[in-house]
Amino acid sequence: MNQVLDLVGIFVFALSGALVGVRRRLDAVGMAVLAAVTALGGGILRDLILNVPPAAFSSVGYVVTPLAAAAIVFFWHPQVERVMPVVNVFDAAGLGLFCAVGTEKAMDYGLSPLHAALLGVTTAVGGGVLRDILAGQTPTLLYDRQLYAVPAMLGSGVMAVLYVMDLHGWPATLAAAVLAFGLRIAAVRFRFQAPLARGVTAEE
């Protein structure tokens, strides 16, 4: 079940990566690279830090899914753009799933709850950061005015607490993911913003 949740997250993250590729007029190779990096980058970072072979390099689904997403965007990007509000909802779902699954895997490998949650956040936001670095734009993570990392922190923290209380398996994962998803959606809807340093005003 966690495997299925993971593949869904990979698929929607790959869609967002491939769309950045289309907008920057990259070719098929660039689109496939951005799709794969966005979808798999966070998990690869997580596995490198856990010192285990990255899941992306041992499962066929992890390779085929981002390529399928890139192909869909390649042929039908106007249609995908039109349903972007839906894709953004999926992206929030991917964020929630990745932070919950990442935290759980880190706890399985014996990290402390604090570090597991940190690694969960890394899993959730790492792929997007790598996508932005490759595409030459400042990572949206750093201008997190509409809360992207904060929902991941909430989901990762809740997952770590549930795990410590011996609640794991997919219902716990899903609960943590839904919390992160909900905060992310609410943040976009109600324009929650992370604060700027004291005395600093936003760029006009």
Place this chain on the structure above:
Amino acid sequence: MNQVLDLVGIFVFALSGALVGVRRRLDAVGMAVLAAVTALGGGILRDLILNVPPAAFSSVGYVVTPLAAAAIVFFWHPQVERVMPVVNVFDAAGLGLFCAVGTEKAMDYGLSPLHAALLGVTTAVGGGVLRDILAGQTPTLLYDRQLYAVPAMLGSGVMAVLYVMDLHGWPATLAAAVLAFGLRIAAVRFRFQAPLARGVTAEE
């Protein structure tokens, strides 16, 4: 023999990295860093993913070779620029060698042919991507209009198939490398281009 092929690839990749440094008017340190990152980055990424200590941090040749290339460019960059068409041929040779050697090493460590080929491509293009990110330019990999990743995919795929057929050792490595090299040279010569997403036109 594979060790020698590897060092040749490292040398030509380091030349290309150091030349980017000169063109951006970086100093000796910046040139040495770009040379080393271009030459060693792909292999280090590969070894991190394989979860083995990076070869670059256990062999003296892997450290001395990029520094020698950087020194040559430091003193004789006008001459090196003049023979750039030759250097581009060598860069294609490095691409071929790295994708073949990387795929073979990944198969040695038990990855599936699909994942081994993927890691071979990563080995071949990773150093150039890191060079471009450090130097602040969009990775040429993403604007792969003249086929850079595609030849690496061909070479890696052929190497993986040969390996499955129990054909490995340096003649197989060289055969896969020559194929990738040939496609890369032909792509530059005949302007093969990767397709853009449907309905997207190239920037004028």
Place this chain on the structure above:
Amino acid sequence: MNQVLDLVGIFVFALSGALVGVRRRLDAVGMAVLAAVTALGGGILRDLILNVPPAAFSSVGYVVTPLAAAAIVFFWHPQVERVMPVVNVFDAAGLGLFCAVGTEKAMDYGLSPLHAALLGVTTAVGGGVLRDILAGQTPTLLYDRQLYAVPAMLGSGVMAVLYVMDLHGWPATLAAAVLAFGLRIAAVRFRFQAPLARGVTAEE
């Protein structure tokens, strides 16, 4: 004792990362990310290459220290900016400590002196490079005109030699760190510059 030296280095590097965040008008999340990446990035790179679990993901102090530095900058950045000359001295101290500690750890794990010194330099400059890439500026390492990497090379080299002579433990670490620190301070004070490639002039 080495642990204390390490945390001091992490704190001052995190201050410099958070200050870059304020100058670029990033929000609290962006500041915390830049602080953590600057402070921990070099050590994480070192531990990934040594193939050991990153210290940052097993010690509480390594997570709390950068966050505390980010909070200080968040509330009192004008005051921190005013003492920037002092912070730059601390940054030089962090550079010295990180190159010495990194080299020593690499020797502990059995790398050759040459590779241990290379990894020590990576530890010292890696966080700053990641900070600059995330913040979208060309890594200062590449425009090393006022010697940033060179002092780290000196400190790492001396540490490796001391270690080979069986002199390790914190007095040796401190001696190597002080040497690197001294050269860095002198380089800023007396404007030592790394040379440009033959025939290249600095950009006006």
